[in-house]
Amino acid sequence: MPRSLARTAAVAAAAGLTALLGAGTASAHVTANPDTATQGSSATFALRVPNERPQAGTTKVTLRLPADQPISTVSTSPVPGWDISVNSEKLPEPVDYQGQRLTETVRSVTWTATPGNRIGPDQFQEFDLRIGDLPTDADTFVMAAEQTYDSGEVVRWDQPTPAGGQEPAKPAPTLTLTPGDGSGHHGSGSGAGQHGDAEAASAGSDSTARWLGGAGLVVGALGLGLGGGAVLRSRKAGRNGTGAQ
Structure with a gap:
């Protein structure tokens, strides 16, 4: 006994x-917070980036947007100690998307720490941004993130989580999209x-x-x-x- x-x-x-x-x-x-938004609307969220290395700091973060779900606009919020760049690329041919004639789409946003700044061990940083407009016929908006450490290591958060399946080791930051209320006022999610x-x-x-x-x-x-x-x-x-x- x-x-x-x-x-x-x-x-x-x-x-x-x-x-x-x-x-x-x-x-x-690396996650989107909050991680829900409304179909066909713009979404305001924070990209939350934790530092996972005990002996290195994060000095660069890139958020990549899906090529098959074109986004016309991205706005960012200033982050002290970080430079921000929004990168667009021309579409192979213009597309009609939610009443707009798009010739280019935003593909990525990059935050780069200025000298003397970084996300240190046991710290996290949130990077606020607003994107729009989201798809009207999709349940998720799956992005990808790259986290660069001052040791030279690059960690890619780009693995989609299968519906009802187990979360992968490096899950991609994802927005779950919900239908609008039918009033024409979708909100930002x-x-x-x-x-x-x-x-x-x-x-x-x-x-x-x-x-x-x-x-x-x-x-x-x-x-x-x-x-x-x-x-x-x-x-x-x-x-x-x-x-x-």
Whole structure:
């Protein structure tokens, strides 16, 4: 019985530690925040970039927009310590898109740290931008990001997450598109209220995972304590029994 208790406690402690560590790594991706928008509208969101390397800093971030879903305009918000460039390219031939005659599309936005600036270890940075107009016939808008470290390493976040499938190792920042309300006022798919709601939901999910991880560690510690106590009592009872004989 004591050995069984000790094994159970060890399993509980390991599960708690895994949950606690998982809570920190699950959010360590380049993501769009908020990650929902309305079909056919413009979207305002922040590209959230965490620094994952303990001995290197992020000095350049590039967001690439899908070529098959042309975007006519991109606006950015100034970020102290970072230079911003928006790059467009001409389409092979003009296309009619949502009532517009497009001859070029925005393909990428790049943020480059000025000398002395970077996203350091255990830090993250948000880069605000507004893009439009989003597709009217798609459920997702999948982008791709490149994160460059001052060590020379380049990490590409460009793997789409399959519907109902497991998240890949380097998921691409993605907007989930929802239908408009039919009133003709699509909205931006974000805004301060929705941005705050998304952050609150993310924080709540992270806090829950950490609470569960902590609870697992507590249960594991209690189990180890009970198991150790049982072992000591068993040994003491054995010594007392031997003496009586």
